[in-house]
């Protein structure tokens with residue numbers, strides 16, 4: 468079965484052997500396997516029963532990134548909004564010669580009364596997961612189906628599984644200004660991003676293509692890793708909690724920060740205004756680096 472529903476998660480299986488798993492809770496993709504390897508980090512302590520956001524995978528951030536600040540209407544919403552902690556529905560699925568697709572839906576009639584009261588706008592979200600042999604696309608469409616405009620942040624909070632945080636390098640952000648939320652300073656990225664301590668950086672207006680997470684070497688010297696190609700999502704957030712912050716997360720193993728890096732495509736530097744009746748869409752395509760991506764030395 469290319470797409471099968473197993474109680475609380477949807478499993479996508481591609482003829483090539485690649486696969487993906489998406490929990491209806493938060494429409495959180497918790498696994499993407501391709502070329503026989505897992506590429507998505509999921510904490511061994513992740514709570515999957517719907518009592519809190521899943522630690523790992525691709526949590527969906529909407530309608531606010533981080534904690535909303537009064538007097539903004541999102542101030543009383545949970546951190547990162549309600550999309551990742553609401554139960555979505557599997558809307559439909561399909562497959563063609565090259566890919567297997569599942570679509571998930573969440574709208575204002577499906578969220579809790581508490582969130583509805585806190586954020587009284589009529590909306591509909593359609594989240595599409597499209598699995599191919601060596602890539603996966605995650606696409607979010609936001610519809611304002613009410614008669615009042617609203618503004619929102621959104622972000623694909625992607626946790627990548629890596630062999631060793633000391634060897635990972637993020638290519639493609641060089642020269643960009645960024646907000647370092649750890650030091651509260653603004654800086655300019657010089658060269659590749661390496662991780663040697665807690666990192667929590669927001670790169671506004673980042674390039675859409677050739678953002679690469681390199682963490683190893685394939686045959687003939689080609690870089691091993693993942694390429695991120697984003698559309699409609701202007702910003703990139705880079706996050707690793709490192710040891711001290713990780714120790715403060717109950718659903719994150721103390722040493723797990725060695726095996727993950729978050730590269731998050733989103734619209735978080737500014738809120739986007741969506742007029743009544745209007746729609747917005749953003750997506751990312753994650754693909755395995757091939758032989759043409761030579762290690763940047």
Ligand code: TA6
Nearest residue numbers: 520533546547624667704706731
């Ligand atoms: O995207 C980075 C970030 O905003 C960090 O500041 C950290 O809070 C992370 O998200 C995880 O947030 P969470 O609410 O899932 O613990």
